[in-house]
Amino acid sequence: MTDLVPPPARPERAAVLIAGGGPVGMLLAAELGIQGVGAVVIEPHRRTVDTPRAGTLHARTVQSLLRRDYLRLSHPGSLTEHRSTGFHFGGMPVLEISAPTAEGPPLLGQPQEALERAFESRARKAGADIRRGHRVQHLRVHDTHVEVGIRADDEDYTIEAGYVVGCDGARSTVREQAGFPSTTSAPTFDAIVGQVRLLDPFAVPGGWTHTAEGWTLINVNPQGLSRVITHDFSHPLPPRRRPVLLDDLRRTASRILGRDVPMDRPAHLSRFSDFSRLADTYRRGRVLLAGDAAHVHAPLGGQGLNTGLQDAFNLGWKLALAAGGEAPPALLDTYTEERRPVAEAVIANTRTQSALMRPGPEFDPLRAHTADLFRLPEVNRRIADVISGQGVTYPAKGAGSRWEGGFLPNHRLHTDSGPFSVAELLADARPLLLLTPRAGAAPESCARGWADRLRVVRLTDGQPLEWDALLCRPDGYTAWAAQGAESGPDRLAAALTCWFGPPVAGR
Incomplete structure (x- = not known):
């Protein structure tokens, strides 16, 4: 008598699988859940990672969060009264960003990990299946679904998803596995960011500081850890993935500032640059990209997080219709049509900022001329609208009216x-x-x-x-x-x- 062999288990099925549970992935899962689509979120980290990352929400993101009850206004406000705040461009305090008081503040400080936790809580309540400690290994795309291989601890399993969205960051497995072509530009500076204790905090300049050797951005905290960022334009640049040591940050900060910057107790050290990558399309069949998986650039002005969150707001309702079988055939194509030009503009302005930050005296006239231009209200408003996202409009379909594609004010x-x-x-x-x-x-x-x-x-x-x-x-x-x-x-x-x-x- 032969032993009975059980039939192989059928793969799990999901309407949408989201690779990556950072703020963009969690917001997308929440947006799908509101529409009645329970996504599966695959996230390698077992818990939210608390590291010094993006912490600025710009006006259009604040306005979008307000429209989904993630944020609430303490008073109704007005569309004719504006609130303004100063901001930088290429390290220079030349911008003024404003927004109607009915739309919330033009800038809102919010740690990225706090956003991730809030979106995760909302996504879970809306029915998302969030699997921490799991990692996407490979994709196999079919006409009717995407086969996703996943590893959890030492076990492998498969999910057949109607759609897959790569929200898995700059080194996206989904982007690579699905073969998305991209356009890149080489870096011009190397930056180190550290969360450290400054041993002589009152001798260190706070905020943005420009010298002949580069730039620093230091948030001084005399009672605890300070955030120290150096922007070093010395060539050749180190490899992007080379580990960072405390001595690297100390030595670079001291050279740029022209004085010893003693520090110890590093809680976090990492490296970034102004390398940029933009996916040539955000959709290949049943696979889509959002956030850093689709666009990477220098983190100047906190635009990366905001652009990614706006990707999620744009894609969520469209993907819900597609997953439910109600979407017109071309609806998902509008995601690339609408969101890629926005990221292209963000990359252009961050590269402009990188050029303005080149420290040599030969660039001083360029900085002075730029500061003069920014004193013109129409110039200031145009650049502020790019940074804040308030200048985003989407192309109208056909012979549209003048309102079509614009953001509806909070009447x-x-x-x-x-x-x-x-x-x-x-x-x-x-x-x-x-x-x-x-x-x-x-x-x-x-x-x-x-x-x-x-x-x-x-x-x-x-x-x-x-x-x-x-x-x-x-x-x-x-x-x-x-x-x-x-x-x-x-x-x-x-x-x-x-x-x-x-x-x-x-x-």
Whole structure:
């Protein structure tokens, strides 16, 4: 009698697998969960890593978090009153970033690990399956799914996912395994960041400091650990992956500042540069990239984290529709079309900042000329909008109105059910059709075919809005808007089908 051999276990199945559980991956999992798609998140670290990383949320990210109830305003604020804060460009304090008080602060300090924890908690509550201590080993892409090989401790297993999103950082396994081509530029400086105790903290200059040898950025803490960053333009540059020793940071800081900088007790040491990489596309079939897996650049101005979080807001609702079978065929292609140019602009401005930071005296006239240009309000606003993300608009589809592709301001809207802000109406991540009395009955009648995925809000009269009817995407950007005769159902039906799939039959 032969022994019975059990049949091989069938691979697990998942609608979406996210490789990487940093802030971008966790936010994407939360966004999918809000839409009813429970993602599996594969994260090698067993717990959140507390290291000195990005800690600045820029205005557009604050505004997006507000629209999903990750943040709340202490008071309603106004769209006409602005709050401003100073910021740097290439180490020079020449920028002023402002935002309407109804949109929250223009800058918000938030440690990256705190964001990761908050997004993870929200993702778990929304149904995400988060597996820490697991690592993606390989991908095999098929027409109908992606086979993902995963290792946990000493065991291997497989998940068949409808879609895979690589949020696994600059050295992304997903990007390499799926064969995404990229465009790169070589580094021009080597930077060391350390969390250390300064033995003579009052002798060290705080903030940005420029000398003939380079730049330092030091957050001095006399009672504990200080963050010390050096930017060294000496060539040849060391290998990017060479380990960093405390003596490397001490020696470089002392040379740049021209004085001894004694330090000890390093809690963290790492190296970065202004090397840049931009994936040529963010999607290859059922595999997509987000965050550092898609774009890497110098961390000047805290733009990397913010760009990655905006990737997640853009992709989340689209991928949920695709995973649910409701998306029009080209919807996921708009992810690359909309988000890659944003990262391209970020890389361009970080490379510009790197050029301005070259320490030699031959670059002093360039720095002086740039500072003069930034005193022009229109120049300052344009660069501030790039850094803060408030200048981002997406291309309109077809012959769109002037509102399409723009971010819908946080209006205080009056309805029969009471006043609501745009942020409050977008908290459940459903698209909004906002109709004033001037819009008539036709748009609401047209929208009935999408009632399963669309929220229609009738506004009361007397509000100073330039449009009569407006369709807002879940990420806060305008998909369609119209005035007067433009409010007819044909263009609205085309926009609804383009962004949210065909209507339900019979409605």
